[in-house]
Amino acid sequence: MTAVKITPTKLKGIVQVPPSKSLAHRAIICASLAKGVSRIDNIEYSKDIQATIKAMKSLGTKIEEFENYLIIDGTTTFTKQNSEIDCEESGSTLRFMIPISIVEENKVHFVGRGNLGKRPLDTFYEIFERQNIGYMYKKDVLDLYVIGKLKPDHYIIPGNISSQFITGLLFALPLLKGDSIIEITSTLESKGYIDLTLQMLSQYGIKIINNDYKSFVVMGNQEYQAHDYRVEADFSQAAFYLVAGAIGNDVVLTDLNLNSLQGDKATLSILEAMGAKINVVSDGIKVTGENLSATQVDASQCPDVIPVVSVALALAQGKSEVINAKRLRIKECDRIIATSSQLNELGGSVVELSDSMTIRGVSEFVGGNCSSFADHRIAMMLAIATTRCNQSVIIDNMECVEKSYPSFWEDYQSLGGIIDVINMEE
Ligand SMILES: O=C(O)C1=C[C@@H](OP(=O)(O)O)[C@@H](O)[C@H](O)C1
C-alpha cells in the first residue's frame, strides 16, 4: 500500500472530466445483451468498469478492448454457464449482474473484496427464496453461489436501500418469457440512477412503463438492439473539481453535459445555494466561490458526492446539515464516519448523527494524517480539502482511487497539486 503526502497549493488549470462510471456500466451491459455489435466510446478502465466487462465475458459476451473504446458483440451472451464473476469492490457490478446472470439457467459464483461482502443483498435473497432459486453465501465476505433461473413475477422492492437492485432487475426482466411488475414500497432514493437506467434501456430498444417511480411494468420477450454510444462525462467525479472551484481553486471542467440526467449534477445547485457562481466559459464550466454560506443538503438522491460536498460545507459560514444520509453507511466504507472523522482530523467541525451530519464552518483547515478508509471518494475528497489546509496532509492507500478514477493523481498533479508518494513497505 502506498500513502501520499500532499503539500497544500491552489489548483489551477483545465481538467477533462472522466467518463461516467454509472453510464459506462449500463452501456456495456445493454450492448452485451443485444444480439449484434455495438461500439462504446469514451471508456476509462477503472477497476469497477473492468469488473463489469469481465462479468459479461464470463456469460459469453465477446468484448474487444481498445485504448478508450470497446467493441461489444452480444450474439454469444448466455452461451457460457458455471460463471465465475469477480466484482472487485463494485456494488453496481454485483447488483446488476445477479439478475442478469440468471436470465438463463445458470450456476454463478460471485466473489469480490473490500467492503462488498458487507453491503446489503437481502432484497435479492428474498427473491431467491420466493422463486426457489438456490443460493449460498458467507457472511461479510463476498462468496455467493446462485443456482437457478429468474422468473417473471410481481417484485416488491424497497426504494430506500439501493436503487441498484431495481436497475439489475430492469436489465434482466425484459429478456424473460413473461411480463413483470416491480413495485417500490417506499420513496425511491438515488432516483437519478434509475433515470440513467431507463434512458439507457430506451436507447437499446427496451420499453419500460414507469408509474411515477412507484412501480415499473416490464414486458417480457423484448430484444435489446445493438447501438453505438459515447459515454458522457461523470458528474460524480466532476463534483471534486466543482467543489475545488467553490473553495477558491481555479479549475475549468470540460466535457460536462449540463442536460445530463445524472443525479450528481445536483452538486451545481448545492454549491449555488451556498453562494458559489457557476460560470460557463469558453472551455467548459468553472465554479467560483467566496464567503460560502451554510445550507441543508438532502443526501438521499446524490449519495456519492456528499463526502466532497461536505468539504465545501465545512468551510462555509454557519451551521450546515446533511440529512437523509443513511445509505452513506453502506458504501465502500461508512462514509458518514469517514467524512466526519477525516474532516475533523483536518481541523473541521463535523458531528456525526445516525443518518445525518451537522457541520459548523471553519475558516481554514489545518492538515494532518488521514485515512482514506480504502474508499476512493474519501481519498479524493481529502485531496481537494488539502487545497485549503495550511499544513501538509498524508492520505493512506492512495491507489484506492483506481476503483473509479485511475488517473485522479495524474490529473491532480496536472492542475499543480504537489504530491509525494510514500511507499509504506520501505
Ligand atoms: O446505479 C448506479 O450506478 C449507482 C447507484 C448508487 O447506489 P445506491 O442506489 O445504492 O445509492 C450510487 O451510490 C453508486 O455509486 C452508483
Ligand SMILES: C=C(OP(=O)(O)O)C(=O)O
Ligand atoms: C458506491 C459506489 O459505487 P458502487 O456502489 O458501484 O460500488 C461509488 O462509486 O461511490
